[in-house]
Amino acid sequence: MKKTYIFLSTLVLVTTAILTTALKPVSEPIKLGFIPLTDCAPLVAAKELGLFEKYGVNVQLSKEASWANVRDKILNGELDGAHCLFSMPLSVYTGVGGKAGSEMKIAMVLNNNGQAISLSKDFCGQVGFKDLKKVNGAVNELKKKKEVTFAMTFPGGTHDIWLRNWLAAAGVNPKSVGIITIPPPQMVANMKVDNMEGFCVGEPWNGVAVAQNVGFTHIATQDIWKNHPEKALVVNKDFSASRKEDLKKVMKAVIEASRWLDNMGNRKKAAAWLSKPYYVNAPVAVLEARLAGSYDLGCDLGEQKYKGDNMMFYNNGIVSTPQKGHAIWFLAQYVRFGYLKSAPDYKSIAEKLILDDVFAEVAKEMNVPIQPDMKPFKTAFDVEFDPNSPTGYLALTKR
Template identity: 35%
Template sequence: MEKQAEAMETSPAPAASQSQFDSAEDVMDRAVESAIVRGMFGHNDASRRQFIKLVGGGTLAAALGSILPLEKVKAAVKDSIGPLEKTKLKVGFVPITCATPIIMAQPMGFYAKYGLDVDVIKTAGWAVARDKSLNGEYDASHMLTPMPLAMSLGAGSTAEPYLMPAVENINGQAIVLHNKHKDKRDPKQWKGFKFGVPFEYSMHNFLLRYYVAEHGIDPDKDIQIRVVPPPEMVANLRAENLDGYLSPDPFNQRAVYEKVGFLHMLTKDIWEGHPCCAFACSKKFATEMPNTYAALFKSIVDATHYSAKAENRDEIAKAISPKNYLNQPEVVVKQVLTGRYVDGLERKVHNVPDRIDFDPFPWHSMAVWILTQMKRWGYISGDIDYN
């Protein structure tokens, strides 16, 4: 608990992969401990950190243990699921590697382990995923991390409270440029470029804006940013409708595979450990079907923990590459998941094991950063209480 308390209060974002944990139960323990600490202090990060700095993580752990049966609380969260209110569920996903835990939980039995019969439904794009979730066609869905915030705020859609109990993946994206731009590696040379992103309310859009702005490029005046469904990215690059894109994989690696583009940089080099996609559902679903919600959440945590283990990545690539899931060459998916890949520039194989990683823990600082970018670029207006 001491180590975890310190990590929770000092890290602005996840410091390490979930693979540091021995089991999915360790991840659940972390979620319980964080919830208790935040329950005591609310969202006042400054006072919480000041208190922990004053007394120390060990003292806090001892204090919590003296007034709360921590181990019993953890056991209750992990072990006690009552009768499921609903067993047959529909969960949407967009066919990208970020959705790995949600997808592979079906063929590899993680949903069935908790008594759920889940139909994972391939979805054309994020607007469709949002709309089908809002109108109740999906019980839960793979979403981009900013989407539950935007939906709760009513930005771009009707307002409805949404929950994001789990991050699906961290890292896992890249900036791709057309091969004709191999001599334009400095973003200052990108004025007039047309870029694709998968959705307005996406980490891809906000990371691209942040990156070019850091190099003196105004993303609203100096370049064009267009919403392009991920499966259409490569075709638009080949047709030169786009000069580049910041997209989910496997479409970054697919551009290299098709010899039409190269990897300018991985997004982990912009923000190490950044969130990308998420597992989300309506607050209504979680409150009206708490046991089903708990079973679904545990399925996702188990699958995410399994995905975080490097030794499982080859097996997962084989499971999710077929037509009914990603519909991609297995070699492309494997390059993304294992981090052993070619970038279209150098004649060597790169080895970046955390090119994509999986950690289900949603840090509040992630949400704050997303909201600051939504405010910065005009997606929300008025005064914002980020906490």
């Protein structure tokens, strides 16, 4: 009788535990968008490695068609956040790429480097790798035959600004050529049907253009600005306020995934994941090569090797910090290239949109060194930029 009682008591306890677990409310899902680009890798790796679950969040990844789609879904709350152009929140808030005053929050940076400017075969043999001196002449020659058009992915986005900086450095007035917006996965197809003569986009689409013999890699963005901010984890304003602890858990998972990705021995596996149709849907060989920093340039230009300045996701903590100084640089570019007719309130916009306080908490808990902010820096083809004096920089660029 005693044994029966013990058995029944144990059964009741076990059954209660099972029912309690079954009835325990599941955490509300977090929906994060991404565009099919190599640098969505931190979100993909965090998902594939089970890191979101490790940190206690239920994350669903959503493949999106365009940056405009990502913008709209973050703003209306359909997405809680996304792999996003670092400068998109700045562009949207200032009215360059959206309704002025709309707030999207920058939680952390996902990667540095790894974008490129590709040119069509029209320029093959006329312009070489990083050969900016010949670009203006080649463009002028081509203008005699047809209108010359370049493509980027979002007005005021990172690709747009790299393209305009490159044109200016090459002596081409951006207003003298056509500049159109094309979603990243559609770049190669549009060049194939002669809709543009060049484009700036993230990988793997520059590598795909070479593999399909449609164009060649003229310059990588790390050649324009080494270790530049590129994609960021951008989140819905209300989500960042109401679910701050969940956001921190997402950031922790992404940081751990970013560290894993910067072990170069793991990039082959990452390329295999990214190649899947539900992620980037591109040839694994192209993804793998450019992740490794090995660029077949096309157009008989040979191969370029990047080491230490290829696409980086953590880089000993250098990547992750969202810097106000970098945000102010992008805002200054909007003035420089005529997107804004007058200077915005640089510092207040950067402070409003960058969640540096949340990042500081996560960085402390994850032992991530926070990078110094608001220090002057210089890109490859430009004058020095002091975030504390954007007007001084703009005066120098007008000379």
